[in-house]
Amino acid sequence: xxxxxxxxxxxxxxATLLPVGSTAGVRSYVRLLARxxxxxxxxxxxxxAVGAVAGLVGPWVLGGLVEGLSTSTTAGxxxxxxxxxxxxxxxxxxxxxxxxxxxxxxxxxxxxDLREDFLVRSVxxxxxxxxxxxxxxxxSRTTTDVDRLAKSVRDAVxxxxxxxxxxxxxxxAMLVTSPLIAVSALIGAPVLLVGSRWYFARAPQSYRAESxxxxxxxxxxxxxxxxxxxxxxxxxxxxxxxxxxxxxGTWTSWERYTLWLRSVFFPTVDMPxxxxxxxxxxxxxxxxxxxxxxxxxxxxGVLYAQMLVDPVDSIIRWYDExxxxxxxxxxxxxxxxxxxxxxxERLDPRGRELVADQVRFAYHSADVxxxxxxxxxxxxxxxxxxxxxxxxxxxxxxxAGVYAPRSGRVALGGxxxxxxxxxxxxxxxxxxxxxxxxxxxxxxxxxALARADxxxxxxxxxxxxxxxxxxxxxxxGLDTEVGSGGHTLTxxxxxxxxxxRLVLADPHTLVLDEATSLLDPRAARRLExxxxxxxxxxxxxxxxxxxxxxHDADRIAVxxxxxxxxxxxxxxxxxxxxxxxxxxxxWKDE
Numbered sequence: 379x380x381x382x383x384x385x386x387x388x389x390x391x392x393a394t395l396l397p398v399g400s401t402a403g404v405r406s407y408v409r410l411l412a413r414x415x416x417x418x419x420x421x422x423x424x425x426x427a428v429g430a431v432a433g434l435v436g437p438w439v440l441g442g443l444v445e446g447l448s449t450s451t452t453a454g455x456x457x458x459x460x461x462x463x464x465x466x467x468x469x470x471x472x473x474x475x476x477x478x479x480x481x482x483x484x485x486x487x488x489x490x491d492l493r494e495d496f497l498v499r500s501v502x503x504x505x506x507x508x509x510x511x512x513x514x515x516x517x518s519r520t521t522t523d524v525d526r527l528a529k530s531v532r533d534a535v536x537x538x539x540x541x542x543x544x545x546x547x548x549x550x551a552m553l554v555t556s557p558l559i560a561v562s563a564l565i566g567a568p569v570l571l572v573g574s575r576w577y578f579a580r581a582p583q584s585y586r587a588e589s590x591x592x593x594x595x596x597x598x599x600x601x602x603x604x605x606x607x608x609x610x611x612x613x614x615x616x617x618x619x620x621x622x623x624x625x626x627g628t629w630t631s632w633e634r635y636t637l638w639l640r641s642v643f644f645p646t647v648d649m650p651x652x653x654x655x656x657x658x659x660x661x662x663x664x665x666x667x668x669x670x671x672x673x674x675x676x677x678x679g680v681l682y683a684q685m686l687v688d689p690v691d692s693i694i695r696w697y698d699e700x701x702x703x704x705x706x707x708x709x710x711x712x713x714x715x716x717x718x719x720x721x722x723e724r725l726d727p728r729g730r731e732l733v734a735d736q737v738r739f740a741y742h743s744a745d746v747x748x749x750x751x752x753x754x755x756x757x758x759x760x761x762x763x764x765x766x767x768x769x770x771x772x773x774x775x776x777x778a779g780v781y782a783p784r785s786g787r788v789a790l791g792g793x794x795x796x797x798x799x800x801x802x803x804x805x806x807x808x809x810x811x812x813x814x815x816x817x818x819x820x821x822x823x824x825x826a827l828a829r830a831d832x833x834x835x836x837x838x839x840x841x842x843x844x845x846x847x848x849x850x851x852x853x854x855g856l857d858t859e860v861g862s863g864g865h866t867l868t869x870x871x872x873x874x875x876x877x878x879r880l881v882l883a884d885p886h887t888l889v890l891d892e893a894t895s896l897l898d899p900r901a902a903r904r905l906e907x908x909x910x911x912x913x914x915x916x917x918x919x920x921x922x923x924x925x926x927x928x929h930d931a932d933r934i935a936v937x938x939x940x941x942x943x944x945x946x947x948x949x950x951x952x953x954x955x956x957x958x959x960x961x962x963x964x965w966k967d968e
Contacts, residue, residue, distance in 0.1 A: 381584060382631035396515055398586060399711030404704065407711045411488055418484045419539070422477050426540045429473035430547040435466030437681035438555075474540075481536025489531045492710060493524060499713045502799045517600065518593040519713075523706035526589075530703025534696040541696065544689035552682045556662075556671045559679030563686065565657040566650025573646035574694070581639055581698070585705035588632040593709075595629050598622045640698065647694050651687045658683040725798045727791030727806060730756035730886055730917060732777060737786035739772055745784070746772055747940045754917060756886075761931035762921045763961060769940040770921045771811070771891050777919055778809035778889040790887070808883055811891035814869075814876040818861035821849060821875075825856075828879035840881040846874040887917040925965045934958060 399407070412419065500516065552560035602609060602618045609618055658680050665671040671679070732754040739747040747769050754760050754777070762770045775781045776788050782796035789795065790806055817824050825837045832840075837856060841849045848871055852858040858865050867875065880888065920927050928934045928948060935945040936958045943957050951958035 381580075381587070381635050382628065396519065396709075397712040397715055398590070399708040399715055403715050404708050404711050407707070407714065411491060414491065415484060415488060418480065418487065422481045422484055422536055423539055423543055425473050425477035425480060426543050427547065429470045429477060430544045432466045432470035432473065433544075433685070434547065434551045434682075435462060437678045437685070438551075477540060478536065481540065482532060485532035485536055488535070489524075489528055492527060492531065492707075496520065496524075496710045496713060502801060503713065503716060515593045515597055518589075518596040519709050522592060522596075523589065523709050526706040527703050527710070530700055530706075534699040534703060537692055538696045538700065541689040541692035545686065545693065548682050548685050548689070552679055555678045555682065556665075556675040558665050558670060559658050559662050559675065559683075562657045562661040563654045563679075563683045566653030569653070570647055570650040570690075570694075573643060577639060577643040577646075577698075578701070581636070581701045582704060584632065584636050584639065585701050586708060588629070588636055589705045589709055591625065591629040591632050595622070595625045598625050643698070644695075647691075651691065654683050654686060655680065725793045725802070727793045729791035730806075731791060732807075732887060732917065732919075733787075733789050734773075734777065735787045735789070737773075737776060737783045737788060739776060739781060740784050745940065747776070747783075750776075750786070750940075750942060752777075752935060752942060752945075754887075754919060756917055757915055758933060759918045759920065759931045761928035761934045762919065762937055763925065763928050763934060763958065764937035764943070765961075768937045770937045773937060774811075774889045774891050774919060774921045775809065778807050779803040780809060804883070804885065806885055807887040807889065808880055808885040809889045809891065810876055810880050814872040816861045816867050816872050816875065818863065819859065820857050821852065821860050822856040824860060824875060825878060825882060828882035829884075832882055836882065837878075840878040841874075843881045844874045844877040846871070846878060885916075887919070888913065889919045889921070891921040925962055928958075936961075 496519070500520075549560065549563075552563060598618075598621055602622065609615055662671060662676040662679055666673055666676045734750050734752040737747060737750040738745050750773060752773075762773060764770050772781065776783060777795075779788070779790075779795035779798065787794055795803060795807070817827070822834070822837060825840065826832060829836075834856060838849075849855070852865060860867055920931065922928065931948070933945060933947060934951055936943045936951070936956070938957055944951060944954065946954070952962060
């Protein structure tokens with residue numbers, strides 16, 4: 379059976395997704411985890427080594443009994459052997475149980491590290507990187523890939539370590555008992571090596587392709603759901619269904635291919651286990667007949683060969699599980715290989731001037747912004763106006779560093795916004811739009827997200843700055859639980875909460891995208907005047923359909939058809955009689 383597609387081609391087709399970690403990067407991260415948890419890992423290995431050594435006592439005792447029966451033995455000798463056998467089983471059970479318990483705890487700690495490392499690195503990425511990758515890929519990595527890794531980390535890593543220790547200890551015991559029998563047990567090794575080489579040459583890249591194709595399915599579904607109304611309005615439903623079906627078909631094809639690989643591999647590697655037992659029994663019998671080994675050595679050797687079956691089988695099966703985990707780990711490690719901009723001096727703004735230079739942007743294939751040139755001076759109030767769908771909000775997100783331009787450059791103080799880490803961008807530029815989220819927790823918790831060190835007086839001052847008088851009437855004031863399951867905030871109140879966070883964050887450049895749209899016109903006008911006092915001296919880019927915002931701005935840029943149609947002050951644009959003058963007349967006549 380051939381793979382459904384070239385895995386490298388699939389990677390090229392999903393180039394907009396977050397990168398997948400290289401083999402070297404995955405190994406480096408695994409070594410980092412090993413260093414973090416070396417003591418716990420050593421404890422797991424040590425505990426199991428004791429249990430494995432105790433497990434060797436049984437075959438040795440039985441071999442001694444068989445050797446004794448061939449000559450003579452006593453009831454006391456049998457009772458002594460039985461007691462030793464039972465004691466060995468008790469020790470083995472105790473230490474094996476402890477090793478598995480410590481292994482499970484170790485797995486949970488490693489899994490927690492994986493989640494935390496991925497989250498910390500993801501939130502520090504430049505916003506443009508995440509925007510290009512899309513919601514589906516990020517969600518797929520934080521859910522599906524973490525879930526797949528959970529089995530590998532919780533079970534595969536400790537079980538594999540336990541199985542390797544068992545194989546080493548058992549084979550060492552076989553060599554001590556009888557080197558001839560130990561060599562005989564290796565008769566099935568060539569078949570095992572050939573089968574493993576065939577499988578593991580195909581499995582890793584196939585599992586990666588399977589994960590990438592599943593992420594593509596997630597992305598298609600997320601995009602369709604997010605833009606559901608647009609899809610319905612434009613009659614794109616059938617096209618979106620076809621696109622999703624194609625991606626599901628690719629994913630299921632890779633699922634079938636990896637299943638076929640396993641269906642060939644597992645029967646192949648089962649054969650050497652039987653060969654090992656048959657070889658030690660058959661050849662060992664010949665060795666005994668010729669006097670090269672004793673009957674006791676043969677008995678112990680055959681039992682040790684039988685004991686090898688389970689750990690070798692565990693190594694093969696858990697190593698296969700690790701191939702699935704490795705594919706998911708590579709996708710999580712991929713975000714670590716995105717160049718870190720924290721130490722890049724080129725991304726330190728050397729001023730507050732915001733410049734868009736020949737900026738083009740496309741959501742899919744067609745540009746929605748066409749060669750935008752715009753300079754925003756420090757402390758200036760710039761209004762972006764224009765008809766719906768003209769590209770105002772898209773331009774606002776580019777100026778806020780949320781989107782990365784397809785071509786051209788958006789720079790703050792000479793540093794490219796799209797390349798900056800998210801935290802650095804938000805320290806300088808903040809975006810407040812019509813979508814506001816109230817987090818589960820107290821009102822204080824929601825405000826402190828913007829500035830964790832703010833005291834109650836500063837929190838209340840921020841609420842007063844946005845006319846949020848309703849906060850004083852809450853049952854427990856700042857300690858009132860809000861969000862799901864708590865006190866329900868109305869949409870206008872949620873909008874004021876978002877603006878209060880903006881006041882606390884205190885960035886020098888603000889992008890306000892219909893930030894007061896949920897308030898009635900009179901309340902919105904009052905709030906804008908209050909904000910104007912608070913935001914004095916800051917650069918403000920306001921996107922609004924209510925043209926009184928434009929009237930108050932220092933300069934107005936009219937966006938039409940993805941281009942800057944005209945710009946200037948309110949008086950200049952009214953005098954010119956162009957697109958803005960027409961918008962103003964239409965708005966005044968409403």
